[in-house]
Amino acid sequence: MTVEIGVGRRERNRIRNRNEILEAAQMEFSINGYHDTSIQAIAVRADFAVGTLYQLFDTKENLYRELLIDYAEQARIRFTEALSTASTSYERLVNYVRAKGELFEDRIPLARLILMETMGTGILFKSGPKPELNMMYDVWHKLLAELFEEGIRSGEFRRVDPMGAAVTLEGMTNQFIYHWQQEPDTFRYERAVEQIEDLFLKPLRA
Incomplete structure (x- = not known):
């Protein structure tokens, strides 16, 4: 039971992180365009470490x-x-x-x-x-x-x-x-x- 709850919580966190990163990426791409937007800038806007971002999007x-x-x-x-x-x-x-x-x-x-x-x-x-x-x-x-x-x-x-x-x-x-x-x-x-x-x-x- 504890494992199932933990897995559920991790999955909810992953979905929330993914949505927040996508929202930040939307803003950066729309402001700077695809080529002038960096992963680092998206991570800063989303307030995540770059490594966290790469865990979800390679x-x-x-x-x-x-x-x-x-x-x-x-x-x-x-x-x-x-x-x-x-x-x-x-x-x-x-x-x-x-x-x-x-x-x-x-x-x-x-x-x-x-x-x-x-x-x-x-x-x-x-x-x-x-x-x-x-x-x-x-x-x-x-x-x-x-x-x-x-x-x-x-x-x-x-x-x-x-x-x-x-x-x-x-x-x-x-x-x-x-x-x-x-x-x-x-x-x-x-x-x-x-x-x-x-x-x-x-x-x-x-």
Whole structure:
């Protein structure tokens, strides 16, 4: 019994340390970029010894990779919830667009890093996170495409290529979020939601 309690406590400490290091890494990468961020700087911000950090992440590349994959999982949960909170395909897609902006607003320091990876301008990894992220985006594009296809079958949307519509929607949201990062004081994401509706989603209606 004592051993089980000890193991549980160690695991909780490991998870807490990991989360605190990821939070510090998020700030350092977003401020200084990947190449100009050092493991030492992340350790100082997290208030851990460098050796403790290396016990959890053996390289800076793996730390960055885990940060992006952790964010991707948060996005999957948030977006899945958004797609399940409306009755029509149109409403679910609008909810998705809003949820994407809310997620980026909650995690602004990560936004530029994520956009760099999704737009193909991120760092060149020896092993990921590209494979994991690409797999996630492939799955997500298929889910959005299925939603467009469902709307086409029900007569809600006119006949278009569902995958083309899904990729177009992703491209529009990414570009608006990128613009948001460039002009954070003046840009309103809710206005972007309205424009995506007016310029893309409403014209698709049958």
